[in-house]
Amino acid sequence: MPELPEVETIARGVNKWVRDDRIVDVWLANHPALFKTPATRQAKGLEGRVFLSVHRTGKHIVCELGPVLLAPRSKHVAQPVSDAQWIVHLGMTGRLLVTTPEAPVAAHTHVRLGLSSGRELRFVDPRRFGRLEFRDLARSEAFAASGAEPLTISSEEFASLFRGRRLPIKAALLNQTLLSGVGNIYADESLFHAGIRPRRSSGRLTKAELERLRLALRQVLEQAIRLGGSSVSDYVDADGVRGFFQLEHCVYLRTGLPCRRCQTPIRRILLAGRGTHFCPICQR
DNA sequence: CATTTCACCTGGTGGC
DNA sequence: TGCCACCAGGTGAAAT
Numbered sequence A: 001m002p003e004l005p006e007v008e009t010i011a012r013g014v015n016k017w018v019r020d021d022r023i024v025d026v027w028l029a030n031h032p033a034l035f036k037t038p039a040t041r042q043a044k045g046l047e048g049r050v051f052l053s054v055h056r057t058g059k060h061i062v063c064e065l066g067p068v069l070l071a072p073r074s075k076h077v078a079q080p081v082s083d084a085q086w087i088v089h090l091g092m093t094g095r096l097l098v099t100t101p102e103a104p105v106a107a108h109t110h111v112r113l114g115l116s117s118g119r120e121l122r123f124v125d126p127r128r129f130g131r132l133e134f135r136d137l138a139r140s141e142a143f144a145a146s147g148a149e150p151l152t153i154s155s156e157e158f159a160s161l162f163r164g165r166r167l168p169i170k171a172a173l174l175n176q177t178l179l180s181g182v183g184n185i186y187a188d189e190s191l192f193h194a195g196i197r198p199r200r201s202s203g204r205l206t207k208a209e210l211e212r213l214r215l216a217l218r219q220v221l222e223q224a225i226r227l228g229g230s231s232v233s234d235y236v237d238a239d240g241v242r243g244f245f246q247l248e249h250c251v252y253l254r255t256g257l258p259c260r261r262c263q264t265p266i267r268r269i270l271l272a273g274r275g276t277h278f279c280p281i282c283q284r
Numbered sequence B: 001c002a003t004t005t006c007a008c009c010t011g012g013t014g015g016c
Numbered sequence C: 001t002g003c004c005a006c007c008a009g010g011t012g013a014a015a016t
Helices: A004-018 A039-046 A155-162 A169-176 A185-196 A207-226
Strands: A025-028 A048-059 A060-066 A084-089 A095-099 A109-115 A118-124 A130-138 A267-271 A274-278
Touching: A004 A048, A004 A060, A004 A095, A004 A109, A004 A118, A025 A039, A039 A048, A039 A084, A118 A169, A155 A207, A169 A185, A185 A207, A185 A274
Parallel strands: none
Antiparallel strands: A025 A109, A048 A060, A060 A084, A084 A130, A095 A118, A109 A118, A267 A274
């Protein structure tokens, strides 16, 4: 489900519900591969802490956690400092949901965090490609993405990411160490809006093409965030609500359908092991 | 070093 | 109905 716009939507929704809420109960399923930090240590770390805020970095949801002993926030107390982080990557099919404890537990629910407000935060992930990590900031560095943020990157920095590289531009867009947050949907959609074929060598794009791509990517991501992300199959936000950006897709999963700009059938190829969709006329 | 392929998982869809 | 092939929002390790 989750690329930058979906992760941003979920992080905002979770933040709205759990800010200032305390974790009073932790249940983790027995799927060791899900937990980058061993489940026992993760459960111990989470228990009793307060959510200070929840935000997105790349495709990661970062929960800033306060110490176990923390007075309720008041006007007279300075903003508490985060001393731990819970980092959630949703993989392909992961969801974070805020529910009541009585809500039916969906299949493939792997985490349930009971909160002092009476609500519950749940992590559900059928394919189990997601990853959960706990960081004690007294012992380890705060989480930082390896790649640049596509929403705020400058022209110069964007162009320098691709200089001297021979790999296809679509493969470069998907590489999280260059840009963080772009996945298969938004790579295909931004290349369509920039008029660039996915197989073009990234190092051979002109300055003008790179700038078109940077702006197309930013616009596509911003509009997708405004529409709550793309619900291709079962993606929903933290409140269980679907997004609407799938209605705006021009190429993604539109193989054989007429191009919205020129009516030519959209083509599908395999690139970097991923289904890749483009218009053979609009994209050169 | 840069780049490509594959394994990791479950579930949905469509053909026979 | 069953069985099978193929496809799906991602990524890190192994191979080239």
